[in-house]
Amino acid sequence: MTIAAGRDHVLFDGDCGVCTWWADTLRRWDRAGRFVVEPYQGFTADDLARHGLTLEQAAAALTVITREGRVERGAFAINAVLWRLRGAGRALVVLLYALPILLLLELALYRLVADHRQRISRWMGLKGCLVKPS
Secondary structure, eight states: OOOOOTTTTEEEEEOOHHHHHHHHHHHOOOOOOOOEEGGGGGHHHHHHHTTOOOOOHHHSOEEEOOOTSOOOEEHHHHHHHHHHOOOHHHHHHHHHHHHHHHHHHHHHHHHHHTTHHHHHHHTTTOOOOSSSEE
């Protein structure tokens, strides 16, 4: 698989239950087909390097590569998705950036979930997280 120009790509950890759940939810929300939502494991190191990314970076955080070629990671990737979905998502992003304390809380919450995603996946009964990160 390659990262096509002119499309918004959302790369997630296909081995993570929480990540896969979020990706499936995004696919349902994205009725207009704005996003290509795929596990980062489907891309080669060369595909990612063309966008300034490594496999390790893709494994560590949700990544969005916008149709314009901008790369957003972690909580900022979630905000990029919400912005492109428009409607209530866009209003939430405006609120997050208008009130910096909310953005800081979002960043902290994202890091907490990302750091404990294996445990959270097990608690939620989600499949995935079968491969321990190296």
